[in-house]
Amino acid sequence: MAAVIDPFRAISISRIAHALKAEGRSIIHMEFGQPSTGAPPAAIAEAHRVLDVDGMGYWESPALKARIARLYDERYGVQVSPERILLTNGASPALVLALSSRFSPGDRIAIARPSYVAYRNTVKALHMTPVEIACGPDEHYQLTAAALTAVDPAPAGVIIASPANPTGSIIPPEELAAIVAVCRQRDIVIVSDEIYHGLTYVGRTPSVLEFDPDAFVINSFSKYWSMAGWRLGWLLMPENHIEQARAYMGNLFLTPPSLSQHAGLIAMDQHEVLEGHIEVYRTNRALMLDALPALGLKSIAPPDGAFYIWADIGHLTDDSLAFCEQLLRDTGVATAPGVDFDPVEGHRFMRFSFAVSTAEVEDALSRIKPWFAARA
Ligand SMILES: Cc1ncc(COP(=O)(O)O)c(C=O)c1O
Structure with missing residues (x-):
């Protein structure tokens, strides 16, 4: 049903x-x-230019994947191979891919409450069960290591988001490290939605990859790069899960728009x-x-x-x-x-x-x- x-x-x-x-x-x-x-204007100019010279077939831009890999080095000092990156039609399909390719129907996935509306609903749509953890002022409106420790039995996965939607709150680096430690100990797979990275007003937002190289990371051109309707994003995952996620991507979504990939590559340097x-x-x-x-x-x-x-x-x-x-x-x-x-x-x-x-x-x-x- x-x-x-x-x-x-x-x-x-x-x-x-x-x-x-x-x-x-x-x-x-x-x-x-x-x-x-x-x-950014230079990205729009590039889109105009390539329309005359590219047939716009199904495509995954190797240059864009390499540029995204470089972003992790520049922003976080983390080295990732472009092969671990799957280009997607935004963060929303990246979430579908991460959940559907890594978890099974019936799995319990922890999320903060409040959190982005699609976490709860995507988890449910894929016949998994959201485990909502109330996060108020005392928790800085964010998941904590203590709250994840208290979930019994341990969930199969957790979705974290920092900065978060709808609150804008950030998980402090030491708390993120503690969350990673709890997840490692309890065998909880982390899916980190980093779509608001780059948009911070206090301090720096670490990537979960600084603490956990095996996390699934979602990002998108919709927010920092101001390209929501271009439908472009990515999923970064551990090497041993790439083939499965690629199979899901190929069957469910094929590739993101070629035009957006050309423009996105230029946007990343603006x-x-x-x-x-x-x-x-x-x-x-x-x-x-x-x-x-x-x-x-x-x-x-x-x-x-x-x-x-x-x-x-x-x-x-x-x-x-x-x-x-x-x-x-x-x-x-x-x-x-x-x-x-x-x-x-x-x-x-x-x-x-x-x-x-x-x-x-x-x-x-x-x-x-x-x-x-x-x-x-
Ligand atoms: C936290 C969060 N994740 C994912 C998305 C979806 O982004 P996309 O446009 O890349 O599908 C949004 C959109 O508002 C969001 O706020």
């Missing part, structure tokens, strides 16, 4: 936002973690443009952190990285979906309801994405201020 999974409710908010826009309303999109900046995006996010984050307490949103997760604010709205509602919809209809500001990320507590949380322009953040704040004031 097909597994029943929940919808991604931010999509329904977005649908309403687009319908309101079609009616002529001014909408600010803070519901998705989607950079509003677009691909440091100035990409660091410019981070400066915008840093400004946006500061504006939000400054303004939200005055709206009564005093309890928020530490946004160490990514581009989200996860805010407690329990004093205002116990229905985050209805709350976000009303906020959108009244102010034109689209946000994500907490129920997507946390089925237990999420009815009293909401998520703002600040991956928009600074002018849009300022506009959004000025629109929502009176709205929240009226409810205080």
